[in-house]
Amino acid sequence: MVETGNRYMDNVSKLISWGHWFSFINILFALVIATRYLVAADWPPSLLGQGYMLVSWLGHFSFLGFAFYLLLIFPISFLVPNEKAMRLIAVFIATVGTTTLLLDTQSFTLFNFHLNPLVWNYLFGGEGPQATNLLFIAIPFIFLLQLTASGLIWRNLKTLHQKKLGPVIATSLFVAFLLTHTIHIWADASYYRPITMQKANFPLSYPMTAKTFLIRHGWMQQNEQEKSNRHTHPGREIKYPLRAIEVNQPQPKMNVLLVMIDALRADMLNPTNMPALSQFAGSASTFNHHFSGSNHARLGIFTTFYGLPSQYWPDISDAYTPPILMTQLQQAGYQFGLFSGQGFLQPEHMQTSFNSIEQLNMAEPISPVYDGDTQAVKQWQQWLNQQNNNGAPWFSYLYLNTPTGMEVPPEFDGPHQPTSTMLQAQQAGPESLIKGLFNDYQNAVLFTDQQLNRVFTTLAQLSALENTIVIVTSAHGQEFDDTGNNNWGHQSNYAWAQTQVPLVIHWPGKTPIQVDKDTSHLDIVPTLMQGLFETTTASRYYTSGLNLFGPLKRDFILLGDEENYVVYQADRITEFTPKGNAYVLDRNYHELENAEPDIQVLMKVLNELRRFYPNN
Template sequence: MVTSGNNYKDKVSQLISWGHWFSFFNIIAAMLLGTRYIEHSEWPETLLGQLYLGLSWVGHFGFLVFGFYILILFPASFLIPSQRLMRLFAVLVGTIGLTALLLDTHAYETLELHLSPLVWDLLLSGEKTELNARWQYLFIAVPAIFLMQLVLAEWIWRKLRKLTRKHVGVPIAMVFGLCFLSSHLIYIWADAKLYRPVTAQRSNFPLSYPMTAKSFMEKHGWLDRQEYTRRQAAQGIEESEHIRYPMSVLKFDDLGTRQNVLLIMVDSLRSDMVAPETMPYLSAFARQNLNFGNHYSADNTNDGGVFGLFYGLPGGYINSIRSEQTSPVLLDTLQKRGYQFGLFSGNGFEETIYTDAIFSNRLMPNDAATIHSDAQAIAAWKDWLAQQQRKTPWFSYLELTSVESFEEGGDYVPKFTPSLGNMQINPAEADTNVLLKNSYRNAAYHIDELLMDIFSQLVEQNVLDDTIVIVTANHGSEFNETGSNTWGAGSNYSQFQLKVPMIIHWPGMVPESVPRATSHLDLVPTLMESLLNTTTPSAQYSSGISLFDQDTSRRWVLAGDDRSIVVLQKNTTTVVDKYGNYRVYNQDYQLQSEGKPKLSTLMQVMHELKRFYQPEP
């Protein structure tokens, strides 16, 4: 048995030597627990990817445990004079560390997230759910871990002289060091080359931050940043997960109502513009039809908003859809029913989501690329409408872009002058915010006049009574109303960027103003059920529900993309990033320091974001 020396130096020397071996055996324990991450993660297909996995498994857990030793136990060896007390302290630290690692493996298996403020809050929330109950059962292992650490600490102390005489400490440290260094060097190369069998493992292990050197390589001319960005975007599409959309074969009662459909997308039009002063015609149209006044886009970007509207899926699936060039179920069904398609855009469909996915299987007009204004798009639409035969139903998509390009001006006479409250002010004295919003309102007023022309054309052609007309937007636009220095779209998930009009003229339906929360994801189920008469549940082809569903139990609406999950609830907006960090905002999009999402809600959202990736049973 090791006898403690009488002087301070001998005590510290023995404790440091003991601490090294205690850390080594805890590294082995951590590596064994770490196999759960490997089991749950995607297995790399290439030999280099498998080599990196092995090196990072050894090097990362070796560095992780030894790092905690250097930060905690090593200084404590100098501060705690009693050897027994020091060993007990080390046992407690080791127990806490392995318990946290055990909880992290379970979080990774169930939520695909590592321990983070969000996961800890969910774990300690006290909410009675099956997942929370299973997590609490893991704490039964704490006494066993403590006992194991206690036995290990005592055994190493008794065998310390024998272990020290083996002189294997330096070779062991070299093995862990070489594995750690090699794994990071491989990742630096893989990151520059976008070698996915390696880069896909970036977040497999907790507290894993592989080194990159893009700035260094760019500085020395070894990396072209623009080419790198282009290849990175392409890789995100090419290597996305396989999607099952729809999840089952669709079934129908009959051929449906055979009504025409006109879908008008007003880019960047936020819902509060639909007011008698700014858009009198659309405002009157909304009062005379179905007005969903609490409606949200699927995202705050062009691609994400349009994607959610046509597919009924959250933006997280967009890369998979693009990779497989999967056409929307709605358009496929319309095409099978013999619908004629008329597709028109004020900017010539410059957004790639149209050609990559939505209309990839449709016959785009030959002159689509020659259209550069809303007036030209409407003129082309009128010509097309005049040629349609009454016996053949049609689907027409008309995208109007004047609101989105309001800063460029247009060939229309401005209606509004800058004002502050009820007081008119000189444009030269107005600040940038007032001028921008005034220009935006003028563009919305111009669009309103174009919409009146469209509605009049439907009446002239005598097709309005047999045509479903939908007016909406891909997203809104902000003018720093949240006070967070955010403008336009794509900068936050406030109501100014997400809340958009959803106004529907449905022949035979009584006008109604609908106050409940609705989403772009709901349009596809609405048309599939009420126009095309499918009997297949909407969950098989969409994440939304029919706009005509009177169920008031809906507690949240989903938005966001592959980087952020956005949960919109009655008085809060929760934004969760892909690493599990979250922020909760109130209805004015002001950060709430005490806000926490419910575990049950988060689990439902996480399930919805993975449901269409599930393998065949």
């Protein structure tokens, strides 16, 4: 701050110097308010993660405070060189910014995501908590606080300048900002979840990543780092189950066979596409509106074995926490037979569902896929013959993949013609090729049905159906642009074609039922736990699902992936993104105009997704 004799420049210089200190004071205000994020967020389990949280808190809000100064107050200083007017404008800007930050902390405390139109409507639409309205009472106090700070800084500007504290403070805050991003670059490249799990804690936070750059230049090996840090440095601590499981039947005698077919749509369960399964379903319980927990294999399998929503997958996987169902089966002395032509090297099998099973098949996938399925069924038949002689109860898992590859053996005479290969040779148009692809898929489904017929025949020949629970379902569906949105395969949307799957359950001693209510993969675990082991522990302590043979009273079913929440209700689908945006669609996956998301349902969903975290 140097006197030049030019009144305009002297005023601007003084205002800029004042603006620096005013911004610093507001950084301190922001840091105090932002401690609410530290309280509401999930604290990382490691000391390094906790240290990073504090550094990023300091660095991020220092940056935000300086950015607001640079973008707003600094340019206005040149346009309004009058001291009183400029200070008043800055006080108004700071009051708005501080109030917005306070509201955002309220949003994060309630929902775990930041302020957006959806949250705003909830907080101030009459449904929000009374505490939110009380925040507005703070506005006059914030304004007076800013006004007081403005005056004190202006009166002591020369003293502050003489102490030369500015460069020291600015350097310290800048170092914290740099550390925030450089440490995150390392953590992202190293798959260090105690740090990367924090990326959405603060508003307007976009920590830097450089994983691709580091791999390209040979400075890191992706697979080695991922395997090492995901196991030794998991993310949030999870408590699963919430209580010890108590049972009335610790050693049931019933066998369990779970057949998981990848990419099997619900509408394939008919006498034309799957005659064997349709015939089997005629004397079994069929759930006609059943949904996977997600739209791809990993999370579809996870939700089946854990009975938990997909959002729990990262922390369950990182901690190598086994499913309570498998633990209970092991404690009951069950023999295990796990069969898949693709092996069990995938994380959904090796890290989670079967991480406590020693005799896991670590073989490489067999190609083509249909050969793998044929061999898996053959190995299962051989194994079952051995089990039939030793008398111990068994659990068997058979994973079939042919529908995903949409290929069948050359000698298999598929009835659905022409195939895509024929149409490509004929240079057919796009519409014909689509029909050809669907024919490929239907032929693959029919081939899979023949493998199921081998399974059912073997069970019947060994008289195993009399004491074996047989569950046939799929990890996810398969779309052929059914919604008209140019979506194919799976993992691209949450329409019925990608998420609705067959569920057939043969349970000796139970009268077969036809269920037309919405059911979910999350319901399989409580059904087995209550039906097999007669658990006395309430299902809410170990699952988010319901017993399929009990009262299915629910407001919605929950699908999604690690970040997105998808809520299926009777008349609508609502998709919530990690940032709190919501999209409301009908059950045919077409957007509903002027439809508002049900905030009360969102609150229930968020509570469900926090239940198994002990710090929430």
